[in-house]
Amino acid sequence: MGKNLTLTLKPDGLRTFSLLFQQGVIIKTQVGCSFREFLLRDLGLSYDFQEARIQTLFINGKAVDNPEKAIVRDGTTLALSGAMPGLVGATLRRGGSYASLRHTITLSEEEDNVTKKEGQVVLKLFNLLVSEIGPILLAKGFWIKGEDLEKFARNVQGDFWSHWSPVLLNGQKMNNQVLEQMVWAPKTEDPILIKITFSPDPSSL
Amino acid sequence: MDKILRINMGAKGGPKASEEPVGPYAGLGGRGMTSAVVAKEVPPTCHPLGEDNKLVIAPGMLSGTTAAMSGRLSIGCKSPLTGGIKEANSGGQPSQVLARLGYAAIVLEGKPGDDTLYKIFINKDGVKITPDNSLKMLPNYDLVTKMKAEYGDKITCISIGPAGEMKLGAASIACTDMEQRPTRHAGRGGVGAVMGSKGVKVIVLDDTGKTMRAPKDPVKFKEATRLWVKGLQGHPVTGQGLPAYGTNVLTNVLNEAGGYPTYNFKEGRFAGAAKISGEAQAELETARGGKATHGCHRGCVIRCSGIFNDKDGHYLTKQPEYETVWAHGGNCGIDDLDVIAQLDFLDDNYGLDTIEMGATIGVAMEAGLIKFGDGQGAINLIKEVGQGTPLGRILGSGAAVTGKVFGVERVPVVKGQAMPAYDPRAVQGIGVTYATTPQGADHTAGYAVATNILNVGGKLDPLSSEGQVELSRNLQIATAAIDATGMCLFIAFAIMDQPETFQALLDIINAFYGLNLTADDVTALGKSILKNEREFNLKAGFTKEQDRLPDFFKKELLAPHNITFKVKDEDLDQVFNW
Numbered sequence: 001m002g003k004n005l006t007l008t009l010k011p012d013g014l015r016t017f018s019l020l021f022q023q024g025v026i027i028k029t030q031v032g033c034s035f036r037e038f039l040l041r042d043l044g045l046s047y048d049f050q051e052a053r054i055q056t057l058f059i060n061g062k063a064v065d066n067p068e069k070a071i072v073r074d075g076t077t078l079a080l081s082g083a084m085p086g087l088v089g090a091t092l093r094r095g096g097s098y099a100s101l102r103h104t105i106t107l108s109e110e111e112d113n114v115t116k117k118e119g120q121v122v123l124k125l126f127n128l129l130v131s132e133i134g135p136i137l138l139a140k141g142f143w144i145k146g147e148d149l150e151k152f153a154r155n156v157q158g159d160f161w162s163h164w165s166p167v168l169l170n171g172q173k174m175n176n177q178v179l180e181q182m183v184w185a186p187k188t189e190d191p192i193l194i195k196i197t198f199s200p201d202p203s204s205l
Numbered sequence: 206m207d208k209i210l211r212i213n214m215g216a217k218g219g220p221k222a223s224e225e226p227v228g229p230y231a232g233l234g235g236r237g238m239t240s241a242v243v244a245k246e247v248p249p250t251c252h253p254l255g256e257d258n259k260l261v262i263a264p265g266m267l268s269g270t271t272a273a274m275s276g277r278l279s280i281g282c283k284s285p286l287t288g289g290i291k292e293a294n295s296g297g298q299p300s301q302v303l304a305r306l307g308y309a310a311i312v313l314e315g316k317p318g319d320d321t322l323y324k325i326f327i328n329k330d331g332v333k334i335t336p337d338n339s340l341k342m343l344p345n346y347d348l349v350t351k352m353k354a355e356y357g358d359k360i361t362c363i364s365i366g367p368a369g370e371m372k373l374g375a376a377s378i379a380c381t382d383m384e385q386r387p388t389r390h391a392g393r394g395g396v397g398a399v400m401g402s403k404g405v406k407v408i409v410l411d412d413t414g415k416t417m418r419a420p421k422d423p424v425k426f427k428e429a430t431r432l433w434v435k436g437l438q439g440h441p442v443t444g445q446g447l448p449a450y451g452t453n454v455l456t457n458v459l460n461e462a463g464g465y466p467t468y469n470f471k472e473g474r475f476a477g478a479a480k481i482s483g484e485a486q487a488e489l490e491t492a493r494g495g496k497a498t499h500g501c502h503r504g505c506v507i508r509c510s511g512i513f514n515d516k517d518g519h520y521l522t523k524q525p526e527y528e529t530v531w532a533h534g535g536n537c538g539i540d541d542l543d544v545i546a547q548l549d550f551l552d553d554n555y556g557l558d559t560i561e562m563g564a565t566i567g568v569a570m571e572a573g574l575i576k577f578g579d580g581q582g583a584i585n586l587i588k589e590v591g592q593g594t595p596l597g598r599i600l601g602s603g604a605a606v607t608g609k610v611f612g613v614e615r616v617p618v619v620k621g622q623a624m625p626a627y628d629p630r631a632v633q634g635i636g637v638t639y640a641t642t643p644q645g646a647d648h649t650a651g652y653a654v655a656t657n658i659l660n661v662g663g664k665l666d667p668l669s670s671e672g673q674v675e676l677s678r679n680l681q682i683a684t685a686a687i688d689a690t691g692m693c694l695f696i697a698f699a700i701m702d703q704p705e706t707f708q709a710l711l712d713i714i715n716a717f718y719g720l721n722l723t724a725d726d727v728t729a730l731g732k733s734i735l736k737n738e739r740e741f742n743l744k745a746g747f748t749k750e751q752d753r754l755p756d757f758f759k760k761e762l763l764a765p766h767n768i769t770f771k772v773k774d775e776d777l778d779q780v781f782n783w
Binding site: 079083096100126128130 | 437440443445446449450452454455457458459462463479483485488509618630631632633635672673680695697698765768777
């Protein structure tokens with residue numbers, strides 16, 4: 001069984017995760033559903049929110065025009081973005097008028113009789129969606145490979161572990177020095193579950 | 206804006222200025238003006254650095270008014286980089302100021318008989334042209350500091366750096382921003398070299414004592430402007446995304462789409478993209494006391510620019526744009542925002558087009574001069590350009606020349622101009638525009654659109670090449686029209702999505718000029734501009750063979766989607782059949 005880390009997030013801590021969310025985190029979920037269903041079920045994003053705020057979507061780098069017909073499979077990479085500027089931004093937009101300009105990288109609509117099963121996907125968030133959907137991911141928890149945790153730690157300025165004190169590893173409070181010495185990326189390990197507790201109050205985020 | 210200022214730099218006895226009514230150019234502004242003058246007055250076969258070429262500097266039709274977003278300046282000529290007609294476009298303050306001084310255009314003509322360098326000062330009292338060789342080889346920042354000391358702190362400047370004085374193909378023309386820094390550039394096509402060939406180092410403008418240009422119908426103008434601003438601020442791109450992250454918000458998305466040209470257009474994804482994204486850049490700027498939201502000219506309500514400070518919190522450069530971050534970043538394998546910002550500063554200071562220089566360094570890396578990812582090496586190469594070393598002069602002449610000198614096959618240029626930050630194999634339609642626009646590889650040429658002037662997705666199969674061709678044609682027409690107004694092209698998303706916002710733009714023009722323009726008139730304006738430009742290029746010797754992408758785009762598969770450019774040549778030849 002993989003490790004789970006509980007980090008304590010201070011009010012300005014969300015932006016520390018910005019790079020991580022842009023690079024992608026792992027969500028364990030029931031795959032074989034539509035993109036629309038995934039966003040609703042796993043992230044709690046209403047239809048109205050999806051229509052208004054998620055203007056650009058990708059599955060494995062292919063632009064999605066119809067989230068009802070796009071299927072989330074095991075191991076896929078999903079990416080969400082707000083509206084993008086310029087012609088190319090408009091071209092990549094979900095169901096946009098200029099979609100024909102990028103037809104070679106458009107996801108073809110799929111059949112929906114795909115077997116549903118437990119699996120995992122990588123989810124990336126870009127621009128305004130980092131602050132709009134990021135807190136949902138933090139509250140829900142997400143998984144991250146050990147090597148990505150190490151990179152995350154290197155990218156945060158200053159003493160990484162002191163940002164999150166107190167830190168619990170598998171439920172046990174850990175000393176910062178011990179955490180710094182740990183090897184997070186042995187080859188055989190499962191991804192690490194990251195869960196967040198908020199300090200002092202969620203509404204302060 | 207009822208007069209044109211002509212400055213003959215080669216007149217007997219020294220440069221001479223004369224003013225004349227706009228005459229046959231009445232009603233034109235921005236790119237409409239520059240392309241009309243160049244098409245009519247410049248012999249298409251002339252040498253771009255010779256006395257017969259002209260540099261036309263024109264504010265837009267709405268510049269100098271209280272209309273938001275109207276601060277763009279067009280600069281046109283025969284391009285020394287492409288050999289065809291060129292319109293380069295810049296933000297900053299000069300367009301507003303020049304328009305309020307009453308000039309529809311400044312036309313620099315002729316050529317001095319020696320290498321004397323001139324400064325030109327224009328205010329409400331007239332024009333003063335003064336030789337000043339103490340300005341020779343001054344970089345733009347030092348030059349503007351000197352001009353402020355001489356002429357006061359209410360000025361705005363249009364200038365060239367050492368690159369323009371050396372007449373290099375990648376030389377830009379700098380325009381000062383609201384803080385009087387030379388951070389906005391008419392970058393493309395070597396327009397700075399033409400200004401250098403005219404012996405003009407700087408044009409200093411001061412509109413003290415002048416007022417905003419007054420509309421014919423102030424009541425309608427005010428209401429149209431109110432709706433215009435409301436539309437821009439209410440749209441998620443112009444009201445939220447661009448102010449928060451600037452144009453560099455495109456990095457992550459283009460990268461995800463596999464259309465982010467990486468390692469000199471070898472691949473479509475860059476592993477370091479998130480580290481140099483708009484999101485990362487905004488956070489870094491804010492943490493260092495800079496700004497992630499900042500306008501380049503007064504009257505801008507989108508404010509897509511910013512201020513980038515160094516590690517110690519001191520000003521380094523304006524927030525680098527998407528094109529700059531890509532050109533010096535992913536295209537060169539560099540994932541360090543500080544290195545990219547330093548390169549941006551050097552480009553601005555020496556007066557260089559960041560797209561052309563980034564593409565050139567990418568070609569230099571391909572040639573093995575330095576390794577991909579070598580940030581310090583890239584900085585050293587740009588410094589060579591600024592110093593005018595033999596290698597620097599090669600690099601400063603652009604990607605095509607550099608590729609030729611070093612025997613590189615993969616050179617991403619069309620009509621001699623380097624491609625911007627979208628790989629045409631991933632976004633095939635942008636490739637149609639790159640290939641066919643009279644401007645050379647240009648991402649802004651087919652940029653703006655309004656749904657109610659286009660038959661979008663109407664008659665033809667959108668997946669067919671014909672569908673892409675028609676779209677590119679319509680986009681080029683609409684963009685040309687927008688370029689004539691002085692409006693920033695980033696209004697495009699709002700006017701595309703919100704017909705009422707496009708209508709507000711039409712109402713602003715109509716209320717200001719007392720006209721009744723419709724969307725069809727806008728289309729006609731765009732067509733006439735493109736017609737001028739196409740005809741000039743044909744007379745300059747261009748054929749359909751120049752309306753092509755480099756061969757490697759048809760042959761080399763682009764990862765991660767493993768695709769090539771598939772639009773047929775005969776379809777590209779249909780773009781201008783209307």
